[in-house]
Amino acid sequence: MRRWLREQFDRYFGSDPVRLLFALGGLFFATLVVLALLYWVVGKVVTAGLEAWGWDLVRLLLGLLGVMVVVFGNALFLVWAERKVAGHMQIRIGPKEVGPYGLLQSIADSVKLLAKEIITPRFVDRPLYLLAPLLIFVPCLVAMVVIPFDARLQVRDINVGIVMILAFSSLTVLAIFMAGWGSVNKYSLIGGVRSISQSIAYEIPMLLSILPVVMMARSLSLKEVVEAQSPYWFVLVQPVAFLIYFVCAVAETNRTPFDLPEAESELVAGYHTEYSGMRFSLFFLAEYTNIFIVCALATTFFLGGYKGPVLPGVVWFFLKTYALIFVIMWFRWTFPRVRFDQLLNFSWKFLIPLAMANLLVTGGLLKL
Amino acid sequence: METTLRDFAFVLAFAVLAILFALIAVLIPRFIAPRTVGLKTESIYECGMDPFGSAWIRYAALFYLYALIFIAFDVDVLYLFPVATSYVRGGNPEEFIALLVFVLLLVLAIAYAWGKGVFRWKYEGR
Numbered sequence: 001m002r003r004w005l006r007e008q009f010d011r012y013f014g015s016d017p018v019r020l021l022f023a024l025g026g027l028f029f030a031t032l033v034v035l036a037l038l039y040w041v042v043g044k045v046v047t048a049g050l051e052a053w054g055w056d057l058v059r060l061l062l063g064l065l066g067v068m069v070v071v072f073g074n075a076l077f078l079v080w081a082e083r084k085v086a087g088h089m090q091i092r093i094g095p096k097e098v099g100p101y102g103l104l105q106s107i108a109d110s111v112k113l114l115a116k117e118i119i120t121p122r123f124v125d126r127p128l129y130l131l132a133p134l135l136i137f138v139p140c141l142v143a144m145v146v147i148p149f150d151a152r153l154q155v156r157d158i159n160v161g162i163v164m165i166l167a168f169s170s171l172t173v174l175a176i177f178m179a180g181w182g183s184v185n186k187y188s189l190i191g192g193v194r195s196i197s198q199s200i201a202y203e204i205p206m207l208l209s210i211l212p213v214v215m216m217a218r219s220l221s222l223k224e225v226v227e228a229q230s231p232y233w234f235v236l237v238q239p240v241a242f243l244i245y246f247v248c249a250v251a252e253t254n255r256t257p258f259d260l261p262e263a264e265s266e267l268v269a270g271y272h273t274e275y276s277g278m279r280f281s282l283f284f285l286a287e288y289t290n291i292f293i294v295c296a297l298a299t300t301f302f303l304g305g306y307k308g309p310v311l312p313g314v315v316w317f318f319l320k321t322y323a324l325i326f327v328i329m330w331f332r333w334t335f336p337r338v339r340f341d342q343l344l345n346f347s348w349k350f351l352i353p354l355a356m357a358n359l360l361v362t363g364g365l366l367k368l
Numbered sequence: 369m370e371t372t373l374r375d376f377a378f379v380l381a382f383a384v385l386a387i388l389f390a391l392i393a394v395l396i397p398r399f400i401a402p403r404t405v406g407l408k409t410e411s412i413y414e415c416g417m418d419p420f421g422s423a424w425i426r427y428a429a430l431f432y433l434y435a436l437i438f439i440a441f442d443v444d445v446l447y448l449f450p451v452a453t454s455y456v457r458g459g460n461p462e463e464f465i466a467l468l469v470f471v472l473l474l475v476l477a478i479a480y481a482w483g484k485g486v487f488r489w490k491y492e493g494r
Contacts, residue, residue: 053374060378064385117401118394122410134390141386145378156378163449164379184423185412197431200438207445214452273413278397282390341489344434349487352478356471359448366457367464 063155067144075288079106082329089333116277121183124274128182133275133282136175139168140289147296148223150306150313159221162210165297166203169252172290173199176261179283180271191270194340195261199252201347206248208355209241212362213301226305233304240358242302244351246324249294251347253287256332260340295324433486440477444470 013020049057080095080103087094095102120129146161148154158164173196180192214220216237217228228234235242251258262270272283299305299320306313338346412419448470455463481487 056374060381063378064381067382068385068389114396115400116397117403118397119409121412123412133394134387137386137390138383141382141389142379145382155382156375158375158378163446181424183412186414186423186425189423189425190427193427193431197434200442201434204438204441204445207442207448211445211448211452214449215455218453218455220449220453268413268415277401278393282393345487345489348434348437348478349482353475356475360468360471363455363464363467366455367461368458 059155063145067141067155070144070292071140071285071289074292075285076106076110078288078291078325079109079284081325085326085329086333089330110281113278113281118277118279121185121274123184125182125184128178129274132175132179132182133279135178136172136286137282139171140286140293142168143293143297146222147293148226148300148305149317151223153306153314154223157221157223159219161222162214162220162225165293166207166210170203172286176271179275183271183274185274187267187269187273188271191261191267191273195254195271198254198258198261198343201344202248202251202258202351205244205347205351205355206252208352208359209244209248210301211359212238212241215359215362215366222300222305226300226307229304229307233302233307235302238302238358238362240354241362242298244355244358245298245301246327247351248347249298250328250331251343253290253294253328255291255328257335257338258343259337260343291325291328292321295321295328298324430486430489433481437477437481437486441474444474 013023053060083105084094084102086092095105098104098108120126143165145155146158146165148157176195176199177192180188180190180195183189213225213234216234217225219225219228250256254261261267262272267273272280275283296317299317303320303324305320306317308316308319311319412423414420448467451467451470455467
């Protein structure tokens with residue numbers, strides 16, 4: 001390629017330097033014209049955007065930036081915290097070499113993952129296989145739009161926020177199944193099938209446990225749900241709903257008592273067996289972000305969100321969220337994995353009827 | 369508070385950013401990661417053995433039944449969200465009765481599946 005270019009160059013300009021001069025001049029003026037046009041178009045678009053959107057545009061850009069910081073900070077912290085908590089629960093120390101208390105371990109890990117080779121197996125279903133890691137990341141970021149980190153620290157307060165989060169979280173199931181089916185690997189397929197039946201089984205009690213909260217707050221906007229918890233948190237009036245929600249949250253994020261889709265000892269890594277390097281780490285990042293999101297939602301729905309004395313709201317919000325995440329990590333080293341029929345039937349035979357009874361009792365008591 | 373198109377422009381922007389970010393993250397290793405090609409590099413992983421048979425194996429038909437009751441259920445539960453938003457505290461007992469009837473109808477779906485033995489996980493005649 002390079003040699004061919006050189007030959008062409010010599011053929012046109014080698015004999016005649018003046019020709020080269022003219023060519024360069026023409027190129028220069030063409031660049032000027034294109035730049036001027038670009039400047040004009042971008043200027044028009046920006047002015048129009050500012051006129052139509054005003055401060056919303058600033059809010060959107062700051063929100064995008066802030067959410068990225070939260071997503072990455074959270075993932076880096078959780079990878080470290082998971083290993084540290086696991087270590088101490090097994091009377092080990094956990095990572096300690098990189099940085100103080102091993103705090104820089106996850107940064108070292110992410111640099112390593114960036115430099116890993118990406119392998120695409122030969123017989124994969126290419127569109128599904130390549131799209132899955134991109135798609136799995138969408139619901140994570142979209143859910144962040146409506147989460148209220150503080151009374152005024154929320155990207156956008158959409159008044160159907162709860163329904164939107166629930167709708168987008170179903171997209172995760174789709175991405176997981178695309179990964180499982182597209183990998184053309186037996187382990188991936190079994191992992192995908194398990195994951196989809198588990199997610200849909202636990203989605204219903206999750207919806208049913210959020211409904212009493214919506215009933216009491218009489219709004220689908222997350223901020224108004226938090227504001228409705230002013231004398232007492234909803235966990236005090238809805239303890240059953242909170243427990244159901246939390247169990248479903250653990251199941252939806254495929255964490256340990258319910259981690260059958262990626263059970264290492266039987267399915268290698270489940271639906272992401274065939275993914276390597278950065279593609280694998282996208283699944284990993286989405287998983288940790290999902291843990292953060294379900295715990296943030298539990299905080300918002302039941303634990304009073306950003307409300308709390310003395311300390312600023314953001315601090316309270318993150319304290320409650322990470323306390324819940326710690327409980328989930330604690331589960332991992334406490335409970336053994338359940339059997340698959342037990343897993344599905346626990347939801348259908350126990351959680352769903354319980355959640356429905358809870359819904360009816362709430363509805364009845366509200367009418368008294 | 370109205371839901372406007374602008375609300376969903378935020379959602380769209382975040383979704384696009386997510387895909388863009390994932391794309392960039394996947395593209396970076398193309399420039400810095402090593403590339404090796406060996407005999408088995410591109411073959412699928414089956415614990416080190418040579419893969420045999422089709423990977424799209426048959427799995428229990430029971431999963432379809434679970435999927436079916438889910439579809440019967442999920443759409444109906446979604447109808448409860450507008451009900452919950454406009455559920456008034458005190459008064460109007462007929463609202464509660466409507467809720468009761470709706471939920472009991474949903475319970476029938478589970479009871480039917482239960483009676484049909486969907487949750488049993490036993491292969492007959494084995």
